[in-house]
């Protein structure tokens with residue numbers, strides 16, 4: 001049984017289960033998926049993925065990662081999550097990845113919309129941030145489609161296999177509906 005924290009008509013953000021790990025393991029070891037991620041030269045071992053899951057369960061106040069589920073087919077399309085959640089200052093970093101066969105269907109854009117709803121209306125965060133390799137056109141679009149603004153870049157910051165050092169573009173989204181206690 002899947003438990004959802006947010007749903008649209010097509011997709012839902014689900015609570016991660018241990019049995020989701022083999023699919024995630026296959027996804028993250030696909031070079032086309034991991035080349036834009038933080039440590040593209042890693043090898044993600046299955047046992048390491050289970051450890052990551054156990055840490056996620058222990059550490060829900062710091063990191064919350066959700067499988068994105070196609071509600072029609074029940075397929076796990078990818079993951080989206082909040083990392084380094086800072087409840088005191090009200091912000092978190094967004095991250096996501098999807099299986100290659102699901103790209104280009106608007107799922108990533110739609111899932112980020114759901115995550116923003118969850119972040120602002122459930123967790124009462126003020127701001128979301130993200131950083132993306134400049135060459136990752138699709139990911140930049142996902143953020144721009146959801147109203148994120150570019151606030152700067154790190155030049156030749158991160159190494160991507162076969163592409164060399166990449167500029168990293170920094171994005172943020174301010175929740176303008178947030179009510180500051182002193183205003």
Ligand SMILES: CC(C)(COP(=O)(O)OP(=O)(O)OC[C@H]1O[C@@H](n2cnc3c(N)ncnc32)[C@H](O)[C@@H]1OP(=O)(O)O)[C@@H](O)C(=O)NCCC(=O)NCCS
Nearest residue numbers: 033036096097098103104105106107108109137138139141
């Ligand atoms: C980046 C990623 C999340 C996009 O997922 P997706 O489900 O294909 O995204 P969407 O379908 O919502 O598409 C968003 C936009 O990017 C465009 N797009 C998709 N793939 C593209 C590509 N290869 N080149 C250029 N544009 C592309 C879409 O046409 C869409 O544009 P539109 O809104 O103007 O129509 C997915 O490709 C992925 O998981 N990549 C590997 C992991 C990764 O890069 N994670 C992000 C790290 S910051």
